[in-house]
Amino acid sequence: MPTGSTPAPRPTSKDVARAAGVSQAAVSLVLGDKWRGRVAEATAGRIRRAAADLGYRPNLAARDLRLGRTRTALLVVPALTNEFFAGVYTGAARLAARHGFGLVLYPSPEGTGPARDPFPSARAALDGVIASSMAADVLGAIHGDALPVVMLDSDPDTVPATATVNLDLDDGMRQVAGHLLGLGHRRFLHLAADVDSWTFRRRAVALDGLLRGRPGTTLATARAALSVEAARAATEQALGGPAGHRPTAIVCDDDIMAAGACKAARRLGLAVPHDLSVTGFDDLTLATALDPELTTVTLPAEDFGARGMAALLSLLDGAVPDTTPLPVALVARGSTAPPAA
Structure with a gap:
């Protein structure tokens, strides 16, 4: 009776630790991108090379279950008739995808103001919220204040947010x-x-x-x-x-x-x-x-959205997000000239 070949067992973090000559804890820190200040840079490089050589991939599902993560974030913006917010979504979604996150887009129906809660339980369905100040009232409607919140274009001193990301x-x-x-x-x-x-x-x-x-x-x-x-x-x-x-x-x-x-x-x-x-x-x-x-x-809309998503990921990892205002630039065209004499 013919038999097929048995697939090779999937490498584990223990295998990576053995190959790199380090502890499993060090492997976890490096592959979870929490190694800075705790693991030497040369050791981190050795761990990454061992993981690549072995074809090791972390079990995200198991890690998320352990941490209570959904790997889903919500982006709250005004109505999508404004091209700027489409760029914000593109930048945030691109970075979210690179980190294995889904990004749910939630436009406020009238551009500003409260809206119906799109989730039976925002806390159970989401890891965090990114919201424009023009749609900030929606946070109360979805009970988003019970989650990590990154506000875009918002007063860093008064908004109920975990972090704010602004343009200059x-x-x-x-x-x-x-x-x-x-x-x-x-x-x-x-x-x-x-x-x-x-x-x-x-x-x-x-x-x-x-x-x-x-x-x-x-x-x-x-x-x-x-x-x-x-x-x-x-x-x-x-x-x-x-x-x-x-x-x-x-x-x-x-x-x-x-x-x-x-x-x-x-x-x-x-x-x-x-x-x-x-x-x-x-x-x-x-x-x-x-x-x-x-x-x-x-205004760098895509970079702005990416910075907002990066800030949320930092909060979820227990790190301090980068909230430096993003630079903007004047583009001089034909609609301005010296005043008529």
Whole structure:
């Protein structure tokens, strides 16, 4: 009666320890990426080489069962009509996959505010939550505050989070203001998002601190919802004064609002950038679809999402996450120029 060959037994951590001449505890620390400061770097390299030579793969299912892990995280964002949050998800999901995690995307139905709990028990279904400040109210609805929470674009001093990851919004506004001041602008309008969110409050505070009280410089503010039409209407109203006192530069909280400002300028017979310079924030695809193309601040959405996921993984491993603000950069295009004489 023919018999098949018996498959070779799967290598164990004990086999790796024996091959590397170390203890199983050292193998566990190195392959669990918790060895720094506890195992010598040369020893860690020897353990990794032994594991690779033996074809050893840790039993994630057993480890997760022991730790009570689901290897699932939740990303809470506003409605996915905004291209920026699609990039945040892409970056977070890519890093999650490399670590064997699944990432559930949960958009807030109305963009902000509470929503129905998508899980019978968030604690039982999830290891942690990553949430945008624009959808922070959802955390209460899903009882996410009982889990490790990483907040994106949030006040590190007041939000109920285990860690916060932010973009360097202050520097973004500093670059915008410096660019426009360098071109000679002194009369500014801030077209501000009418959204109660830290990210937009931070932009307003930063711009105000840079321009308010500067000799010969004025700063007015107009508020609008995050839509082209709302921004257009608010801009038309704000530009309705005498030409000699009209702003020569509009600083917009995002690119969608900047598109509305450009639309308002055309309706009023003003040329961008000859009569009016306009800047955005985000560097969406829309920025290069406008004519002239939009001067804006590019935000590294995918890196931002990856940093949020990395922070959550660090929390789950008992490590201190990297919460250094991510750098942003001004991209100067055709929508800004020196003010007309």
